[in-house]
Amino acid sequence: MSxxxxxxxxxxxxxxxxxxxxxxxxxxxxxxxxxxxxxxxAFTISLIAFSWGIGCILYTIGTGIGVWGLNKNIGWAWDxxxxxxxxxxxxxxxxxxxxxxxxxxxxxxxxxxxxxAMTIFAVFQAGLxxxxxMGRPWNAYWVLPIPNQxxxxxxxxNSPLLWDVFAISTYxxxxxxxxxxxxxxxxxxxxxxxxxxxxxxxxxxLSFGWSGRAKDWQRFEEVSLVLAGLATPLVxxxxxxxxxxxxxxxxxxxxxxxxxxxxxxxxxxxxxxxxQTLLGVMRKVTNLENYITRLHVExxxxxxxxxxxxxxxxxxxxxxxxxxxxxxxxxxxxMSVGAATGAYGWAFWSxxxxxxxxxQLLWIKKIRVSFIGSFLISIAINIGMWFERFxxxxxxxxxxxxxxxxxxxxxxxxxxxxxxxTIGFFGVLFLLYARTFPVIAQAEVKSILKVSGENYxxxxxxxxx
Amino acid sequence: xSNKVIHALYNDDDILMDAVKKVKAAHHHIDEVFTPFPVxxxxxxxGLAPTKLAITAFLYGLTGLSxxxxxxxxxxxxxxxxxIGGKPNFSWFENMPAFVPIMFELTVFFxxxxxxxxxxxxxxxxxxxEAENPDVRTTDDHFLMEISVHDNEKELTALxxxxxxxxxxxxxxx
Numbered sequence: 001m002s003x004x005x006x007x008x009x010x011x012x013x014x015x016x017x018x019x020x021x022x023x024x025x026x027x028x029x030x031x032x033x034x035x036x037x038x039x040x041x042a043f044t045i046s047l048i049a050f051s052w053g054i055g056c057i058l059y060t061i062g063t064g065i066g067v068w069g070l071n072k073n074i075g076w077a078w079d080x081x082x083x084x085x086x087x088x089x090x091x092x093x094x095x096x097x098x099x100x101x102x103x104x105x106x107x108x109x110x111x112x113x114x115x116x117a118m119t120i121f122a123v124f125q126a127g128l129x130x131x132x133x134m135g136r137p138w139n140a141y142w143v144l145p146i147p148n149q150x151x152x153x154x155x156x157x158n159s160p161l162l163w164d165v166f167a168i169s170t171y172x173x174x175x176x177x178x179x180x181x182x183x184x185x186x187x188x189x190x191x192x193x194x195x196x197x198x199x200x201x202x203x204x205x206l207s208f209g210w211s212g213r214a215k216d217w218q219r220f221e222e223v224s225l226v227l228a229g230l231a232t233p234l235v236x237x238x239x240x241x242x243x244x245x246x247x248x249x250x251x252x253x254x255x256x257x258x259x260x261x262x263x264x265x266x267x268x269x270x271x272x273x274x275x276q277t278l279l280g281v282m283r284k285v286t287n288l289e290n291y292i293t294r295l296h297v298e299x300x301x302x303x304x305x306x307x308x309x310x311x312x313x314x315x316x317x318x319x320x321x322x323x324x325x326x327x328x329x330x331x332x333x334x335m336s337v338g339a340a341t342g343a344y345g346w347a348f349w350s351x352x353x354x355x356x357x358x359x360q361l362l363w364i365k366k367i368r369v370s371f372i373g374s375f376l377i378s379i380a381i382n383i384g385m386w387f388e389r390f391x392x393x394x395x396x397x398x399x400x401x402x403x404x405x406x407x408x409x410x411x412x413x414x415x416x417x418x419x420x421x422t423i424g425f426f427g428v429l430f431l432l433y434a435r436t437f438p439v440i441a442q443a444e445v446k447s448i449l450k451v452s453g454e455n456y457x458x459x460x461x462x463x464x465x
Numbered sequence: 466x467s468n469k470v471i472h473a474l475y476n477d478d479d480i481l482m483d484a485v486k487k488v489k490a491a492h493h494h495i496d497e498v499f500t501p502f503p504v505x506x507x508x509x510x511x512g513l514a515p516t517k518l519a520i521t522a523f524l525y526g527l528t529g530l531s532x533x534x535x536x537x538x539x540x541x542x543x544x545x546x547x548x549i550g551g552k553p554n555f556s557w558f559e560n561m562p563a564f565v566p567i568m569f570e571l572t573v574f575f576x577x578x579x580x581x582x583x584x585x586x587x588x589x590x591x592x593x594x595e596a597e598n599p600d601v602r603t604t605d606d607h608f609l610m611e612i613s614v615h616d617n618e619k620e621l622t623a624l625x626x627x628x629x630x631x632x633x634x635x636x637x638x639x
Contacts, residue, residue: 003479003505020501020606145540154540158549163566170570174577181581184590185604189501192601208585209594212603216588217503219516223584226522227577234573241566443502446606450478 004450008461012454013107015290020446027186027442028193030286035435038285046427053421056414057132065135067414073407074397078415079129080245081389082422085270086126087168087242088263088385091235092271093119094175097182098231101224106452107299109444110291113186114282115275116179117437121429122274123172125422130164132418160244167241171234178227181220184210186438239267246392253322253333253396262314266385269307269355272300273381280375282434291440294369301368304381308359311388315356332399334391343408344395351391354384468638469614470496471621472599473630474607478504481608484628485510488612491624497611499603518587522580529575533568599636607631 018026035043060067070077093116100108131137142148143165145155155162187207194200210216243263246254276297283292318335331338339348358380367373394409433439450456475481482504488495495511508515538557541547541564546554553559585591603609610630612621618635625633 024501024605145536154545156547156549157537157541157567158552158560158563160566163570166567166570166574170574174573177578177581181584185502188596188598189604191596192598192604204596205592207596208590208592209596210590210604211596211598212499212501213588214498214500214504214507214511215513215516216590217500218508218513219518219584219588221503222516222518223581226519226580230522230526230573230577233569237566237569244566446502447505 004456005460006451006457008457010452011295012457013110013293013295013452014445014449015293015454017455018290018449018453020449023442023446023449024189024193026288026290027438027440027445028190030288030434030439031190031436032193036285039431039435042427043431046424046431049420049424050428051421051424052417053419053424056417056421057128060132060414060418061135061137065133067412069409069411069415071407071409073400073405074394074409076397077394077409078390078411078419079133081386081393082419083126083129084242084263084389085386086122086129086422088239088267088270088389089274089382090119090122090126090171090175090271091239091264091267092275093117094171094178094231094235095268095271096275097178098228098235101228102232105299106448107296109441109448110288110293110296111275111279111300112444113179113182113437113441114279114434114439115271116175116182117430117433117439118274118278119175119271120172120179121426121433123168123175124429125426127168127172128422129418160241160248163241164245167238171238174227174231174234178224178231181223181227182441182444183437184208185212185220185443186441188212189442190438236264239264251396252327252329253335253392256318258314258317262311265307265310265314266388269304269311270381270385272304272307273378273385276300276304276374276378277382278430280371280378282439286434286439288440291445294371297371297374298369301362301374301377304359304378305362308355308362308381312356315352329401332396334395338399339391339395342395342399344391344398347387347391347395351384351387354380355388356384358384469618470636470638471612471614471618471625472632472634472636473610473612473625473628474600474602474632474634475610475629476607476631477629478608480629481610482507482510484610484625484630487628488610488624493612493621493624495610496613499598499600499609499611501604501606501608504608518580518584521583522576525579526572526576528579529572530568532575533564533571536571537564537567 068077068079093112096108096115097112131140134140143155143162184207187203188210191200191203191207194203240260240263243259247256247259249255279292283289315335318333322330322333322336330336332342333339334348339345358377361373361377362368367377398408399406473484475484478500481498481500485495485498485507489510489512498507498511500507534557541560542554542557548554552563598604598609599611600607600609610625614621614635622633622635
């Protein structure tokens with residue numbers, strides 16, 4: 001028993017009187033049971049939004065980018081805003097599974113599976129936008145360095161946009177492999193429990209014939225550790241490179257050396273907010289309240305407070321520098337007196353309200369541990385982080401160096417439709433995932449049950465070991 | 466007779482660990498242990514050699530880095546140099562800062578994917594592979610120890626009984 005010691009002051013991560021078998025049953029239940037009415041309602045709404053998005057995408061491709069609200073000066077708007085927003089959301093999953101693994105944080109085990117699923121689905125959505133924005137998506141493969149018929153004109157490795165291609169594809173594929181390797185033992189558990197022959201076949205296929213030999217587990221743990229070591233700098237590199245799309249340009253407001261760390265912090269901030277939003281709903285729908293507890297919510301809120309704090313300081317320094325330079329150009333960047341009082345003032349103040357003001361409520365412990373409070377604040381952060389990207393892109397581009405070119409961006413119904421479509425697509429993927437995949441890494445949770453299970457902790461603390 | 470094996474099932478990881486140590490102390494060779502989750506220290510107790518996957522990952526990473534250096538040099542410097550914002554196109558090294566992201570991403574890409582493929586090949590797991598755990602309970606809450614029988618069935622059974630096995634089966638392995 002002593003090898004499973006954990007300080008009594010640490011609150012248990014698994015509540016209730018659980019045995020290993022109980023964990024199996026609890027996690028298999030949402031998959032083996034039938035979907036309830038709420039699931040069907042949510043799925044139908046997501047599917048409708050997704051279909052609407054497909055329609056808008058087809059309209060865009062068929063007619064041209066002119067159906068969006070872009071103009072000569074604002075050549076990037078909602079599309080890149082949405083791209084950066086989705087990529088940012090996609091940062092929490094790998095952060096939870098990789099960085100928290102390296103820091104030996106046991107609370108990651110209840111949430112890493114769903115956070116990684118969210119990452120992968122969010123990066124799918126992100127990837128759509130640059131491809132649609134190409135206008136001729138059938139030529140999307142031109143971004144790859146392949147021998148070609150254009151006088152062997154290669155892709156430009158000096159361009160941050162090409163770095164993005166490499167960063168995002170590496171991130172997506174490595175996250176996918178990390179996620180799937182972790183899923184193998186859990187699929188094997190479902191396979192060995194399945195009664196219906198078809199279900200058994202599917203899970204046998206998905207589990208790759210995982211048998212759980214001691215040697216397999218030894219390799220499994222080593223692979224997880226090395227993948228975590230590789231994914232940690234990878235996750236930081238992805239949003240760093242996304243920020244370079246802006247930071248290496250010469251636009252005032254974009255040409256900023258603090259963009260990389262500030263974008264990474266913002267990405268983690270928004271990613272954790274989205275995990276909070278999704279898990280707040282999922283723990284209820286799938287009856288996993290004993291695994292995703294108040295403690296998990298509080299820990300995630302602490303990460304949100306830290307990264308939100310970094311973002312707030314970054315805003316403050318951008319604002320100060322814009323004013324301190326005394327340069328008239330700087331007064332039209334997204335963080336300036338000009339922006340706060342100009343035509344996009346409402347977008348500026350939405351950002352301040354949703355991203356800085358509302359998250360401060362998390363300093364109050366009562367709100368930090370409340371499910372409803374965290375859920376509402378996480379929604380606010382999702383909105384705020386969307387405005388951050390919109391402000392950086394649209395406000396900066398709307399006021400160029402030549403006042404006669406000043407303009408505004410007005411989204412058309414297609415801009416809105418494509419965005420809503422990706423939210424629907426994300427919802428469809430996540431809802432299907434929640435019905436067919438083990439949403440908690442049950443093998444990992446079993447390995448911490450004796451350390452951090454409520455019943456085991458009680459037993460140990462009672463016996464004064 | 467020689468392909469007869471004993472399957473001892475346990476329902477607790479601590480009991481299993483003690484059992485593995487006792488069986489090893491009695492100088493029996495443990496063929497295999499199937500567990501539902503990673504039991505820490507089990508590989509050492511069984512006497513398994515440490516895995517070398519991390520070393521392969523390092524080598525794969527070096528391969529990726531070399532590939533990135535070769536690719537950027539061939540495409541940007543040798544085959545079709547272009548003037549892009551006045552960046553030096555005559556020397557790979559002077560243009561190198563712009564290639565750092567590519568070098569980093571390809572290092573990670575090669576290291577991660579090739580290591581995972583190596584893991585799947587070495588552990589013989591891939592799509593359509595049949596599972597080989599002898600009892601379905603070993604992915605739920607049971608731990609199974611497999612030991613070959615060499616005319617010592619009674620002795621082994623007694624030993625395993627003593628270690629707290631909840632079930633002992635003697636099976637003819639084909």
